[in-house]
Amino acid sequence: SAQRSELTSHILDAVKDNATVLIIGDEDQLPSVGAGNILHDLMASGKIELIRLKTVKRQAGSNSIVSNSMSIKTGQINNLIHDDRSVFYTFNDEASLKIALINEYKNNPGAKIYTTARRKDFVLGSISINKELQELTPDSENCAIRKGIIFKIGDKVLFTANNYDFGYFNGDTGQIEDIGNGPQGKVVSIKSDLGDIFYLTGKELDDIELGYCLTTHKAQGSECN
Numbered sequence: 001s002a003q004r005s006e007l008t009s010h011i012l013d014a015v016k017d018n019a020t021v022l023i024i025g026d027e028d029q030l031p032s033v034g035a036g037n038i039l040h041d042l043m044a045s046g047k048i049e050l051i052r053l054k055t056v057k058r059q060a061g062s063n064s065i066v067s068n069s070m071s072i073k074t075g076q077i078n079n080l081i082h083d084d085r086s087v088f089y090t091f092n093d094e095a096s097l098k099i100a101l102i103n104e105y106k107n108n109p110g111a112k113i114y115t116t117a118r119r120k121d122f123v124l125g126s127i128s129i130n131k132e133l134q135e136l137t138p139d140s141e142n143c144a145i146r147k148g149i150i151f152k153i154g155d156k157v158l159f160t161a162n163n164y165d166f167g168y169f170n171g172d173t174g175q176i177e178d179i180g181n182g183p184q185g186k187v188v189s190i191k192s193d194l195g196d197i198f199y200l201t202g203k204e205l206d207d208i209e210l211g212y213c214l215t216t217h218k219a220q221g222s223e224c225n
Contacts, residue, residue, distance in 0.1 A: 005036035023048075028073060030217055094123040098132075105133055105212075113213040126213045133212035142179045144186035146205040151188060153179055158211030158218065168198055171218060173211050 015021055025039040042048055056066050064081040071079045080088055091097040105111055113133075119125045140153040151157070159172040174192035181187065184202040191197055200208065 005038060008036075008038050030220060098123055098129070101129070102132055102136075106136060109136070112219075114216050114219050115213055116216055118215050126215050126218075129213040130210035134210055140179065142181075142186075144179050144188050144205060149209060151176060151179070151205075151208070151210075153177065156211040157190060157208045158214060159207055160209055160218075161207040163204065163207060166198055166200075166204065167196065168192065168207070173214075174198070 012021070023039065023042065027039060027043065031037050031040070043050060056070070058066075064083050064086045068080050068086050071077065080086070082088065089097075089100065091100065101113065105113065113129065115124050115126050115129060117125045118127060120127050122128065134150075134152075134155060137152060137154040142153070144151045153176055155176045157174055157176060159168045159174070160170055162169045172192055172194070174190045174196075176188055177191050177197075178189040179186055180189070182201050186205070187199055187201045188205060188208075189197065189199055190208070
């Protein structure tokens with residue numbers, strides 16, 4: 001963000017002239033949503049000494065996920081390994097891919113789905129995919145509506161804010177188990193993927209959205225099968 005650029009500027013201003021600054025980062029991490037792509041800008045400047053670590057130590061032994069990620073990063077998509085851990089499909093257009101994705105989800109509703117964008121006007125954006133996947137969940141008599149989003153029993157949801165009083169955090173996922181009525185309106189009972197139960201009502205309902213499909217930004221740092 002712009003704040004990150006300003007913070008970096010303050011840090012460098014505070015460093016003594018004869019000091020050495022060592023910056024460590026991953027150039028292939030997702031970029032900032034806003035301005036301030038600091039690591040890439042420094043690398044592109046040609047003004048700093050640059051050392052790249054090229055050997056992956058995180059995964060032991062032969063691992064197609066690591067091998068394929070390295071191939072994709074370098075554009076060598078003809079070298080992708082197809083096995084029980086990595087399967088790839090090619091489509092001629094976004095609409096065909098979306099249809100195949102929905103059919104795959106019908107066969108495996110426990111699947112985690114990630115996409116690169118959230119935008120409403122993007123065929124493969126999380127908003128569009130979430131809307132269509134929600135239609136596969138049976139309608140329930142009691143629903144909750146918040147900011148134009150209809151929530152029903154069985155919906156997968158994503159928490160989008162930190163609430164230390166309730167104990168849920170931005171990026172947590174879960175499923176709606178029940179919807180009832182309370183003094184502030186609808187009460188939505190959510191069981192998180194970690195097994196915790198949360199009862200949201202009123203303004204707390206602003207902290208959830210449909211979670212059938214997540215953006216890569218939202219999913220960063222999470223784990224799944």
